[in-house]
Amino acid sequence: MRHICDPNETCPVMKAVEVVGDWWSFLIVRDAFLGRKRFGEFQTSLGVAKNILTDRLRKLVDAGVFEQVPAADGSSYKEYALTKRGRELLPVLVALGDWGAADGGAMPVVDRKTGKPVRLEFCTADGRKVKVEDVQMVTE
Amino acid sequence: MRHICDPNETCPVMKAVEVVGDWWSFLIVRDAFLGRKRFGEFQTSLGVAKNILTDRLRKLVDAGVFEQVPAADGSSYKEYALTKRGRELLPVLVALGDWGAADGGAMPVVDRKTGKPVRLEFCTADGRKVKVEDVQMVTE
DNA sequence: CCGTATCCATTCCGATACTG
């Protein structure tokens, strides 16, 4: 995919899309958040061709989203674990899931410590929530 | 793009990706949030081929992200305006932009009423912020 | 089980030309 978009314009959205903007990459990351780690798990879960999966996993490793760690079962294979950087993609995933779940069927996320549900919200520095329709981007 | 992913599994992330997961669609929406409305504006801004732009705009209109409205300048053309549903994509855009801006150069968003900066955060129902690393998805 | 390599069909995209 060639894209022109003024190169001076270092748009952060575009930088992110360069890495995870691909269809499969994105679903692989989603699967990882759901606990999948092994090549075969991704492969059967997503039904993606193996060469494609290989390619995307490598790119995601290169981008620092995954790291390869020894398999938990002691086999000689590797598992793909989300890095810190990779786990920071959770807001993206949740935002997208919330939008996709027009009706209330959103993917639930919880506070690991308390087990209580959490939601993604726009907040001011002093902790006040701001509704989506009251938020706007500023061009500069 | 064919995708197998168990059809029973109505994953909201996937539903969202079906609509805006395309590279160009996503950047068009970003441009719209930056104030662009006209065919030509998108075209020169993104450098995308016109036939592709036509196609993506139509799909986004079909998906309810954009609606066509009469041009503000009274010309006989149409402008593409984000619908309510389309504006609800802002959290996705901001999450992605935050992630893409590893260093602090994130795209700023503000509360329209007060002009104060806002950020996207995970919160509990009682308004407490939860750090990303303490949030986890629950499988079911 | 985890990947790599190859092949082929399809899709996608950009350029161009054309219409109103």
Added chain:
DNA sequence: CAGTATCGGAATGGATACGG
């Protein structure tokens, strides 16, 4: 300016076979 139509090349992805 805002599209539509068409065409050829490039990239992509799926299937398959193969190897560690």
